[in-house]
Amino acid sequence: MLKNLWGSKTFSVAGIFFMFISFIPSLTAQVTKKNNMSEHVNNADSAKGITIHQEIYFEVSPKALYEALLSSSEFSDCTKKSFDNFTAASATIDPKEGGIFSVFDGHIIGRILELVPNQRIVEAWRVVDWAPGIYSIAKFEFKSQGVGTELIFDHIGFPDGLKEHLSVGWQQHYWDALTKYFKR
Secondary structure (H helix, E strand, C coil), rough: CCCHHHHCCCCCHHHHHHHHHCCCCCCCCEEEECCCCCEEEEEECCCCCEEEEEEECCCCCCHHHHHHHHHHHHHHHHHHCCCCCCCCCCEECCCCCCCEECCCCEEEEEEEEEEHHHHHEEEEECCCCCCCCCEEEEEEEEEECEEEEEEEEECCCCCCCCCHHHHHHHHHHHHHHHHHCCCC
């Protein structure tokens, strides 16, 4: 179904999102602390390993975090600041609904399904070496909290057996890198 999304000019964001949500059992969270950020880990689906739920606090506004995730230059700067093996232009992001993106020098690609300025980003997201036609859904929710932002992140619909690898990847390549970037 998502494979057809790439060639389609119209699509139902809600339909795609709710299709994936219908496969998720009720969520149970466990709290762990990491690098001045808290992360809630969903263990309810451990056997199936089909969802990742993380909550991370950033000491920046929702607007700053939202813009960094949608800006080719800011995301590239963030990546370059944390990792030597990526180019200075490692991200190409068309920041509009239906826009395509490529980050980490083309290792991650996708399409932006929904944008609510400074509140939510929903993406069809995939690693380039996944089987053709396999896409997952990554949802970023931004909640103002004090002087900063709580990012509520859900990743669903990825291939079996990748939950731990992807969870670590989100932490290292996104959350840790963004925290370092914002300490500029």
